[in-house]
Amino acid sequence: MYSKVEARNFYILVAASGLITGIGLVAAWLMEEHGHIITGMNNQIVWGIPHVFAIFMIVAASGVLNVASIGSVFGKSVYKARAPLSSLLSIALLAGGLTVLMLDLGRADRLMVAMTNYNLTSVFAWNVVLYSGLFSFAAIYLWTMMDPRMKPWNKPAAFAVFAWRIILTTGTGLIFAFLVARQAYGSALLPPMFIVMSFAWGLAVFHIVQSSLYAWNGKTLDPVILQRMKNLLGLFVIATLYFVATYHLTNLYFARQDGFERFILAGGGIFPWLFWAGYVLLGSFLPLVLIFHPAFDKTRHTVIASLLVIFGSFALLYVFIIGGQAYPLSIFPGYEVTSSFGDGQIASYSPSLPEFLLGLGGLGVAFLITTICVRVLGMAPPHDIPDRRKRDTF
Numbered sequence: 001m002y003s004k005v006e007a008r009n010f011y012i013l014v015a016a017s018g019l020i021t022g023i024g025l026v027a028a029w030l031m032e033e034h035g036h037i038i039t040g041m042n043n044q045i046v047w048g049i050p051h052v053f054a055i056f057m058i059v060a061a062s063g064v065l066n067v068a069s070i071g072s073v074f075g076k077s078v079y080k081a082r083a084p085l086s087s088l089l090s091i092a093l094l095a096g097g098l099t100v101l102m103l104d105l106g107r108a109d110r111l112m113v114a115m116t117n118y119n120l121t122s123v124f125a126w127n128v129v130l131y132s133g134l135f136s137f138a139a140i141y142l143w144t145m146m147d148p149r150m151k152p153w154n155k156p157a158a159f160a161v162f163a164w165r166i167i168l169t170t171g172t173g174l175i176f177a178f179l180v181a182r183q184a185y186g187s188a189l190l191p192p193m194f195i196v197m198s199f200a201w202g203l204a205v206f207h208i209v210q211s212s213l214y215a216w217n218g219k220t221l222d223p224v225i226l227q228r229m230k231n232l233l234g235l236f237v238i239a240t241l242y243f244v245a246t247y248h249l250t251n252l253y254f255a256r257q258d259g260f261e262r263f264i265l266a267g268g269g270i271f272p273w274l275f276w277a278g279y280v281l282l283g284s285f286l287p288l289v290l291i292f293h294p295a296f297d298k299t300r301h302t303v304i305a306s307l308l309v310i311f312g313s314f315a316l317l318y319v320f321i322i323g324g325q326a327y328p329l330s331i332f333p334g335y336e337v338t339s340s341f342g343d344g345q346i347a348s349y350s351p352s353l354p355e356f357l358l359g360l361g362g363l364g365v366a367f368l369i370t371t372i373c374v375r376v377l378g379m380a381p382p383h384d385i386p387d388r389r390k391r392d393t394f
Helices: 004-034 049-063 066-072 083-105 108-116 123-146 148-177 190-216 223-253 255-267 270-292 299-326 353-377
Strands: none
Touching: 004 083, 004 353, 049 083, 049 123, 049 148, 049 190, 049 299, 049 353, 066 083, 066 148, 066 190, 083 108, 083 123, 083 148, 083 190, 083 353, 123 148, 148 190, 190 223, 190 299, 223 255, 223 270, 223 299, 255 270, 255 299, 270 299
16 A cells, blocks of 8 residues: 555656656657757758667667566576566666657658568668567566466566567667768677667666665665676676777778767867767766775765766767767768768757757656556565575676
């Protein structure tokens, strides 16, 4: 039974998340009614700030399942107890990300055409199958955890969703890896980089939601569990930093990429600032200090580190998606290309308010789904004390 205060707070959260979702829908309607002229997008930059929100949520939806996979696939009891919340967050984030994606691309009413007419040579068509598959596998996996009759199928479902989420994140990375019409993309490093990024971003989201639920119910996360999970987050942040550095070092090795790397890392206006200050400093190094320095061992420090990781992820995606489109493709290396269409020129982009509101609306969708399901289905993580004698490796 819930107290009156808990019930009141629940309805306040539902109203708040519903309001954010509604504002996002209004922004989508404005963009549909007036066209993309009210956005900052143009003929060269066709994926704006809503795509930054959408890609973050889709990648994090895969990564947040890492908690469930460590529990069910690798048999770690501390994580297995949190598998239901992990699966719920995956479904909620994927729903929010796809909502933004469909509304930002325009003509959402034509989604049925993409779902019923597949071009198997297109990576975008592959992702229609991959997104639908993750919804299905995550829902079935959640069913095996909540229905005792389905318990024998829990392990197969865990392996299936584990494999599918790796494939899905690979598909997301391939969208950019196969896109040779932009100087920033077309690299075989992108699929594994997106997989590692999903681990860090998903776990950061899980830390924030779990800590909020514990604080909401007046509980305290066991220090042993906190230590294990924050160390794992630190490992993923380091791995992400490694792949991002490798990606840029690989580009610097090729002479044709020199101009793009100088643009992103040094002379590209806001992009170098977002990369070095937003992602490297605030989104990576500072969270690592909060995670590994012994003076910062409280839950609030881990939450701050997780928020900074998410902030860094948005900075990195903005540089990668927006900056990658802003820099012109070098069609004729060694020659300057100009035309009345602005070919060969660096494009400018300033996000508009409707774009930001649409992205926030996607977060509202994920927030709304999570709030209702945690309350109705009782998916809050347990207040457990682990056995100190067990030596889990994660």
